[in-house]
Amino acid sequence: MQTLPYTTEHEQFRTTARRFIDKEIAPYHAQWEKDGIVSREVWRKAGETGLLLTDIPAEYGGGGADFLTTAILTEEMLRGMHNGPGFRVHSDIVAHYILHYGNEAQKQAWLPRMASGDVVGAIAMTEPGTGSDLQSVRTMAVRDGDDYVISGQKTFITNGQLADLIIVIAKTDAAAGAKGVSLILVEADRPGFSRGRNLEKIGLKAQDTSELFFDQVRVPITNRLGDEGRGFAYLMQELPRERLLIGMAAVAVMEASLEWTLAYTRDRKVFGKPIADFQNSRFKLAEVKTEVKVARVFLDHCIGLLMAGKLDVPTAAMCKWWLTELQGRVVDTCLQLHGGYGYMSEYPIARAYTDARVQRIYGGTTEIMKEIIGRSL
Numbered sequence: 509m510q511t512l513p514y515t516t517e518h519e520q521f522r523t524t525a526r527r528f529i530d531k532e533i534a535p536y537h538a539q540w541e542k543d544g545i546v547s548r549e550v551w552r553k554a555g556e557t558g559l560l561l562t563d564i565p566a567e568y569g570g571g572g573a574d575f576l577t578t579a580i581l582t583e584e585m586l587r588g589m590h591n592g593p594g595f596r597v598h599s600d601i602v603a604h605y606i607l608h609y610g611n612e613a614q615k616q617a618w619l620p621r622m623a624s625g626d627v628v629g630a631i632a633m634t635e636p637g638t639g640s641d642l643q644s645v646r647t648m649a650v651r652d653g654d655d656y657v658i659s660g661q662k663t664f665i666t667n668g669q670l671a672d673l674i675i676v677i678a679k680t681d682a683a684a685g686a687k688g689v690s691l692i693l694v695e696a697d698r699p700g701f702s703r704g705r706n707l708e709k710i711g712l713k714a715q716d717t718s719e720l721f722f723d724q725v726r727v728p729i730t731n732r733l734g735d736e737g738r739g740f741a742y743l744m745q746e747l748p749r750e751r752l753l754i755g756m757a758a759v760a761v762m763e764a765s766l767e768w769t770l771a772y773t774r775d776r777k778v779f780g781k782p783i784a785d786f787q788n789s790r791f792k793l794a795e796v797k798t799e800v801k802v803a804r805v806f807l808d809h810c811i812g813l814l815m816a817g818k819l820d821v822p823t824a825a826m827c828k829w830w831l832t833e834l835q836g837r838v839v840d841t842c843l844q845l846h847g848g849y850g851y852m853s854e855y856p857i858a859r860a861y862t863d864a865r866v867q868r869i870y871g872g873t874t875e876i877m878k879e880i881i882g883r884s885l
């Protein structure tokens with residue numbers, strides 16, 4: 509079994525994260541779920557506390573820590589289903605595109621302000637007409653002198669309402685297929701950019717998810733991340749990390765669900781004894797415990813691979829589809845053991861259940877993950 513190199517610094521970070529969540533997130537989360545969005549303030553406070561961009565180098569304002577801090581923050585936020593703030597997209601996805609493909613000026617311009625929470629990041633790949641098939645995006649970035657003029661529409665964008673900076677996946681050459689895709693930074697105050705509705709969802713209620721519109725938005729070509737036409741290749745390089753993050757969230761939620769369910773079934777009595785004492789409950793809990801343990805071993809293996817720079821695309825796809833499908837089954841079993849209380853939103857297992865469904869969809873669906881693995885065989 510893989511042992512990840514957790515240190516006392518990591519445990520100090522866990523304490524800091526836990527305190528922050530108890531003080532700055534937990535008391536407000538129910539209201540954010542009603543509002544469909546978190547406060548702007550929580551971003552700045554998270555920045556002040558050092559919880560954003562934790563594994564981005566300190567020279568760019570980040571925490572200079574390793575990937576395990578990301579794992580810790582994910583676990584701590586999901587221990588109570590406090591997943592409203594879209595920190596993962598911001599810190600672990602958007603910032604990493606800028607770190608890996610941005611030039612020095614772009615890194616200096618954006619990463620310190622993202623680390624402080626003054627700038628919120630989003631990434632816009634999906635369009636109304638295409639999600640799985642990213643080569644077919646229709647948003648165009650047409651070169652005009654030293655500018656690009658961007659036109660198109662995106663949907664389902666996490667942090668879409670709050671974002672100040674959006675990485676837009678656009679075609680710079682409509683005829684070139686995957687080789688015509690580029691990544692372009694768009695500041696939300698550019699004329700022609702507008703946000704659509706904050707979309708109503710069945711889960712992830714406190715996290716904003718939006719349509720975005722680009723009507724002849726003019727940006728300088730210096731806003732392009734990396735080379736023109738290399739966007740698709742960059743996506744392929746970054747998506748394994750994103751898929752690992754989704755698998756990581758799946759395991760964190762499964763482990764938390766098991767804890768809540770153990771506590772609940774020991775506490776609640778029916779027919780004169782705790783639910784946990786029925787053989788069926790013990791067997792279900794034994795199955796869940798086994799599955800969660802197997803999941804954790806595989807996840808830690810994948811984290812170790814990522815940290816060693818060896819997480820390949822098919823293994824990340826396995827991590828994503830298998831852990832999220834298992835998450836769906838585990839939270840369903842755990843909810844059943846809660847009876848009617850499991851259906852009440854005030855119980856975290858209810859939120860775990862509704863939030864779990866999207867895990868099999870975003871970041872690449874289960875079917876697309878199986879396509880990727882199948883092609884690699």
Ligand SMILES: Cc1cc2nc3c(=O)[nH]c(=O)nc-3n(C[C@H](O)[C@H](O)[C@H](O)COP(=O)(O)OP(=O)(O)OC[C@H]3O[C@@H](n4cnc5c(N)ncnc54)[C@H](O)[C@@H]3O)c2cc1C
Pocket residue numbers: 597631632633634637638639640641663664665666667709712717866869870871872873874875876879
């Ligand atoms: C809450 C939420 C947050 C999101 N956040 C973001 C974000 O921040 N940024 C962003 O860009 N996107 C985001 N997305 C979009 C998400 O990544 C897409 O919804 C997802 O990739 C699927 O694309 P689609 O919805 O267009 O489905 P489609 O591509 O239309 O797929 C529909 C169905 O067809 C299946 N299918 C498609 N192709 C194949 C195939 N080749 N073989 C077999 N089956 C296939 C799919 O598996 C799926 O079951 C988010 C989505 C949600 C729901």
